[in-house]
Amino acid sequence: MADTDYPWAYQFDATRLGNKTKHLKLSLNESERAQIAKAYDLLELPELDVDLEVRPWRRDGLAVRGHIRAKAIQQCVVTLEPVDCMVDEEFDRTFLPEQDSRGRRRTDDDTLEVDLDIDESDPPDYFDGPQVDLGAVICEHFALGLDPFPRAEGVEMDEKYAPDPEEELKQDEEQKPSPFAALEALKGKK
Numbered sequence: 001m002a003d004t005d006y007p008w009a010y011q012f013d014a015t016r017l018g019n020k021t022k023h024l025k026l027s028l029n030e031s032e033r034a035q036i037a038k039a040y041d042l043l044e045l046p047e048l049d050v051d052l053e054v055r056p057w058r059r060d061g062l063a064v065r066g067h068i069r070a071k072a073i074q075q076c077v078v079t080l081e082p083v084d085c086m087v088d089e090e091f092d093r094t095f096l097p098e099q100d101s102r103g104r105r106r107t108d109d110d111t112l113e114v115d116l117d118i119d120e121s122d123p124p125d126y127f128d129g130p131q132v133d134l135g136a137v138i139c140e141h142f143a144l145g146l147d148p149f150p151r152a153e154g155v156e157m158d159e160k161y162a163p164d165p166e167e168e169l170k171q172d173e174e175q176k177p178s179p180f181a182a183l184e185a186l187k188g189k190k
Helices: 030-039 134-145 165-175 179-189
Strands: 011-013 022-027 044-057 061-075 082-097 125-127 131-133
Touching: 011 134, 030 044, 030 134, 044 082, 044 134, 061 134, 082 134, 125 131, 131 134
Parallel strands: 082 125
Antiparallel strands: 011 131, 022 044, 044 061, 061 082
């Protein structure tokens, strides 16, 4: 996982999982919801509930499947009125410890080559120590479920503010480097 601070933490001790699947139901209290609302510029976050299934994965990792249900109140980007937003997100993540089962620390060489397939699940995240911050995972997926441009019902953007598709295409063409310019740059390096 990234070393980024999240507004809420929920540490799960991976060493206590054993070989059994654990089911967790989390309902955040008012203070925790207020922290998250502030971090994601929400007017209010009246509800945030999470169902988690944590199960062993590979020899010493864990897999987490979650379902987030929340009611958030955002600000309309046009009128600044409050807008209700329902978040209903599911996620499936896997984690491996930074050290392998023999106590050897994983190096960058272990993860340099990654083959990505759109049909396969994401590669595992790594955690250091005995705990995984599931709060960070929940915050990530909650934020992904928010509407990036909330609008009040019936509000539409005035056409005079909408970008002109022909102008955007012209700007894109101007910004693209010429293949001949790239060849000239290579020639100059010799």
